[in-house]
Amino acid sequence: MDSNKSDRRRFLKQAAALAGVAAGAGLAAKGQPASAQPQHVHNEPPRRGARYSLDHLTHYTPLQDYSGIITPAPVHFVQQHSSHLPDIDPEQHRLTIHGMVDRPLSFTMEELKRLPSVSRVHFLECQGNSSSTIHATRADPNMGLPVQYIWGMTSCSEWSGVPLSVLLNEAGVQKEASWLVYEGADAGKFNHTLPLAKAMDDVFVAYGQNGDPLRVEQGYPIRMIVPGWEGPFSVKYLRHIKVVDQPYNTWNESMNHSVSRPDLGGKARWYHFQWGPKSVITRPSGGMQMPKGYVQITGLAWSGAGRVSKVDISTDGGKSWKEAKVQGPVHSKAHTRFTYDWAWDGQEAMLQSRCTDETGDVQPSLAELTQHWGMQLADWKKPERPRAIHMNAIQPWKVARDGSISDAMFA
Ligand SMILES: Nc1nc2c(c(=O)[nH]1)N[C@H]1C(S)=C(S)[C@@H](COP(=O)(O)O)O[C@H]1N2
Ligand SMILES: [Mo]
Numbered sequence: 001m002d003s004n005k006s007d008r009r010r011f012l013k014q015a016a017a018l019a020g021v022a023a024g025a026g027l028a029a030k031g032q033p034a035s036a037q038p039q040h041v042h043n044e045p046p047r048r049g050a051r052y053s054l055d056h057l058t059h060y061t062p063l064q065d066y067s068g069i070i071t072p073a074p075v076h077f078v079q080q081h082s083s084h085l086p087d088i089d090p091e092q093h094r095l096t097i098h099g100m101v102d103r104p105l106s107f108t109m110e111e112l113k114r115l116p117s118v119s120r121v122h123f124l125e126c127q128g129n130s131s132s133t134i135h136a137t138r139a140d141p142n143m144g145l146p147v148q149y150i151w152g153m154t155s156c157s158e159w160s161g162v163p164l165s166v167l168l169n170e171a172g173v174q175k176e177a178s179w180l181v182y183e184g185a186d187a188g189k190f191n192h193t194l195p196l197a198k199a200m201d202d203v204f205v206a207y208g209q210n211g212d213p214l215r216v217e218q219g220y221p222i223r224m225i226v227p228g229w230e231g232p233f234s235v236k237y238l239r240h241i242k243v244v245d246q247p248y249n250t251w252n253e254s255m256n257h258s259v260s261r262p263d264l265g266g267k268a269r270w271y272h273f274q275w276g277p278k279s280v281i282t283r284p285s286g287g288m289q290m291p292k293g294y295v296q297i298t299g300l301a302w303s304g305a306g307r308v309s310k311v312d313i314s315t316d317g318g319k320s321w322k323e324a325k326v327q328g329p330v331h332s333k334a335h336t337r338f339t340y341d342w343a344w345d346g347q348e349a350m351l352q353s354r355c356t357d358e359t360g361d362v363q364p365s366l367a368e369l370t371q372h373w374g375m376q377l378a379d380w381k382k383p384e385r386p387r388a389i390h391m392n393a394i395q396p397w398k399v400a401r402d403g404s405i406s407d408a409m410f411a
Pocket of ligand 2: 127
């Protein structure tokens with residue numbers, strides 16, 4: 001990419017065409033690979049009195065049903081803030097970089113693939129995952145939800161693409177610049193802001209998912225991957241990146257992904273970036289039956305800060321903890337598989353897992369997290385449950401004497 005002059009010329013030439021692309025939906029579907037066909041493999045759980053229904057497609061990853069750490073692409077979770085998935089012709093699609101740069105650039109998908117690439121294993125997690133909102137709107141009050149519907153908005157893939165720093169350096173970021181604001185090509189033009197320091201660190205523009213092109217649901221032909229940070233930073237169908245000198249408080253950040261905080265007099269904290277340490281036991285878990293005698297407890301742990309260093313297991317409701325085996329491979333900012341050999345004696349039990357990451361940060365209990373947020377534990381039991389996003393509390397699974405297992409987080 002040293003042909004800056006021709007890039008600039010091409011950019012100017014394409015500006016007009018891009019304006020047309022931005023306005024016009026209904027691009028012809030062309031040459032999409034089989035792996036990129038929409039696959040609606042699992043449906044929404046029943047909703048009970050949903051409080052906010054936007055045009056929204058949601059699919060949950062069946063975390064209980066696969067082994068290892070890589071989520072099979074057809075069951076990667078989906079959070080799409082529009083009524084349908086865009087139908088993008090990769091030959092027409094362009095990524096533009098403009099704003100506070102010396103050389104505004106426009107890339108075809110072929111040009112992106114010719115640039116230096118990286119392949120990295122990272123989790124991607126919706127900021128609403130494992131929140132009480134899911135319990136409040138989807139749970140039958142008499143029945144705990146399976147892990148898929150409480151925790152299934154996190155998935156982990158090997159993503160391949162171009163480091164954003166390569167693209168930004170090519171465009172020449174001006175020294176007053178400090179943030180990016182960027183937008184997808186879906187109907188809702190989903191957009192987000194990102195501090196420049198993170199953009200230059202480990203963010204990349206991905207075109208590959210587990211060796212295949214991105215699945216349509218995951219942002220085909222390209223998406224942002226912002227490792228370790230909450231899902232909405234990773235804008236799908238990426239089309240425009242504008243380099244700016246301030247955060248933009250886009251709708252998705254200020255309205256849809258903020259949470260009102262009682263300890264701040266009802267003000268919302270807009271900027272939540274990095275996921276804290278998290279983990280969940282996926283087998284056996286809610287809705288399953290505990291066998292008598294030997295059972296392998298298994299689950300996933302991850303952290304937005306780096307590698308998982310340790311996972312502890314409690315079977316007695318947090319009174320005592322023992323270290324689980326970390327199965328490996330252990331990647332930074334990636335799901336990490338753990339196992340723990342146990343024998344169930346037929347008595348009531350409470351299973352919990354607790355993640356510690358390489359920075360020494362430890363996953364909090366719900367009580368600790370609640371206190372940290374300036375809330376009361378009783379708040380979770382109110383009929384209008386707080387819209388808790390950014391949750392990373394320890395998940396308790398209750399084992400009854402008859403072997404049935406249920407969610408004991410908010411139930
Ligand atoms: N263009 C676009 N990007 C988007 C979204 C969207 O609706 N449109 N949803 C965001 C949210 S809220 C999340 S959690 C992740 C979900 O990514 P996935 O659907 O690939 O799992 O994408 C983010 N990027
Ligand atoms: Mo999300």
